[in-house]
Amino acid sequence: MPDVDLHDTPKGSRFGWPRPARLEEFKTRLEVKGLATDRVVFQGLNQDLPIIRIPIDLPKYRLVNGRTASLQVEHLALNPDLRPDVFTGDPEMWDAQEVQHELLLKLARLSELDGYFEDAAHKQVNPLLLNEEGFVVNGNRRLSMWRQLLHDEPQKYHHFEHIEVVVLPHATEKDIDRLEAQLQIEKDIRADYSWDAQANMLIAKMERDDIKAEELCKLYKMKDTEFAQLLDMRAYADEYLRSRDKANRWSEVSTQEHTFQRLVQSRSKLSGVGRKEIFKEAAFALIDDPTAVGRLYIAIPELAANLDKVVERLVGELELEATAPDDGLDDLFGGGQSDDNDAQQTGLIQALKNPAQRVQAREAIGEVLETERQVKKDVKKAGYLLDQCAKANSYLTAAAKEGLRPESKLTGVAKQLDQIETRVAAIRAYLAKHA
Numbered sequence: 505m506p507d508v509d510l511h512d513t514p515k516g517s518r519f520g521w522p523r524p525a526r527l528e529e530f531k532t533r534l535e536v537k538g539l540a541t542d543r544v545v546f547q548g549l550n551q552d553l554p555i556i557r558i559p560i561d562l563p564k565y566r567l568v569n570g571r572t573a574s575l576q577v578e579h580l581a582l583n584p585d586l587r588p589d590v591f592t593g594d595p596e597m598w599d600a601q602e603v604q605h606e607l608l609l610k611l612a613r614l615s616e617l618d619g620y621f622e623d624a625a626h627k628q629v630n631p632l633l634l635n636e637e638g639f640v641v642n643g644n645r646r647l648s649m650w651r652q653l654l655h656d657e658p659q660k661y662h663h664f665e666h667i668e669v670v671v672l673p674h675a676t677e678k679d680i681d682r683l684e685a686q687l688q689i690e691k692d693i694r695a696d697y698s699w700d701a702q703a704n705m706l707i708a709k710m711e712r713d714d715i716k717a718e719e720l721c722k723l724y725k726m727k728d729t730e731f732a733q734l735l736d737m738r739a740y741a742d743e744y745l746r747s748r749d750k751a752n753r754w755s756e757v758s759t760q761e762h763t764f765q766r767l768v769q770s771r772s773k774l775s776g777v778g779r780k781e782i783f784k785e786a787a788f789a790l791i792d793d794p795t796a797v798g799r800l801y802i803a804i805p806e807l808a809a810n811l812d813k814v815v816e817r818l819v820g821e822l823e824l825e826a827t828a829p830d831d832g833l834d835d836l837f838g839g840g841q842s843d844d845n846d847a848q849q850t851g852l853i854q855a856l857k858n859p860a861q862r863v864q865a866r867e868a869i870g871e872v873l874e875t876e877r878q879v880k881k882d883v884k885k886a887g888y889l890l891d892q893c894a895k896a897n898s899y900l901t902a903a904a905k906e907g908l909r910p911e912s913k914l915t916g917v918a919k920q921l922d923q924i925e926t927r928v929a930a931i932r933a934y935l936a937k938h939a
Contacts, residue, residue: 605651
């Protein structure tokens with residue numbers, strides 16, 4: 505490496521030479537005659553660009569990296585002592601490059617690049633793509649893996665001391681975005697990007713680069729509905745994390761793509777602002793610990809389909825405030841409660857937001873959903889009516905035998921009995937007519 509030491513890069517850093525040194529090295533290497541070329545579709549043209557060999561510590565990571573969009577905000581949330589603009593400020597700064605290296609290395613290991621390149625027989629095949637200033641446009645994860653292997657075992661991985669790259673001609677940020685979409689998004693975003701990273705990348709491009717949603721849909725070949733759904737999923741996930749004091753900790757929801765997809769789809773089918781809010785908070789309670797209901801992507805639509813039964817059960821079991829505190833819920837119903845139902849909905853929403861009641865709520869929801877699943881299985885049987893009455897009798901017998909003790913909770917019991925008597929009356933009426 506040239507003997508150049510600027511304030512933004514410590515001497516001997518393996519995370520990028522200073523900018524003047526990078527540009528000088530490119531100039532020298534590109535003057536060599538007879539270089540092999542790599543065809544890149546860039547700026548609307550098929551361009552045959554020269555491949556050059558450079559020291560592995562020369563390039564810098566591109567901080568505007570779609571794959572690390574979620575990891576970056578999560579890293580800041582978990583490390584509040586870091587300067588807040590570490591990923592959005594000067595990309596030349598060595599501390600930003602070091603942190604980005606660790607995030608890329610994490611992704612490389614998740615995609616099993618480490619296992620592939622740990623075999624010293626597996627060497628570089630395709631050149632990395634750099635912009636004219638030496639920031640990696642394509643190949644950030646590979647570079648992080650090669651650098652780490654070389655650093656840990658220099659003798660074994662000496663073949664990574666120099667790497668092959670293509671330096672792109674002068675380009676705008678939108679040119680780079682189009683190339684990134686072409687090389688990465690079209691081929692492997694669904695397999696290679698977590699859903700939250702994709703959503704956060706799109707949000708960043710809209711906010712940072714002022715790119716319109718329509719243009720992003722065209723760039724990444726997404727339907728308008730697909731784009732809107734993804735951003736809705738992100739909005740719910742963001743709200744969930746914030747409600748659990750886990751703001752920006754995206755790894756907590758990275759594996760829950762189908763859960764939030766079902767949440768968005770199911771909530772849109774519900775009527776009434778209050779019912780939608782109850783559904784959302786109940787779904788959040790299930791996401792906290794899905795063991796009560798099994799596979800969430802199945803349980804969430806079931807929750808929506810059986811919401812009235814769930815609400816009935818929760819109202820009977822949870823402790824609802826007579827007058828819920830003013831936290832904006834009044835506005836949810838259009839400004840003030842109009843009847844007892846609105847007041848009940850407000851109280852239930854507040855109870856579901858209460859951490860002390862979430863476990864009980866989750867267990868109750870799980871029982872309702874399991875009961876409804878069993879009902880679906882049994883409903884076609886000829887002996888269904890008798891079976892269900894026998895089960896009810898069994899439960900009531902146990903309640904009368906084991907539940908009538910001083911410490912039993914009595915709140916809501918009378919209401920449940922009233923509903924049972926109503927159901928019994930309906931069955932007796934049917935029997936009187938058909939038996």
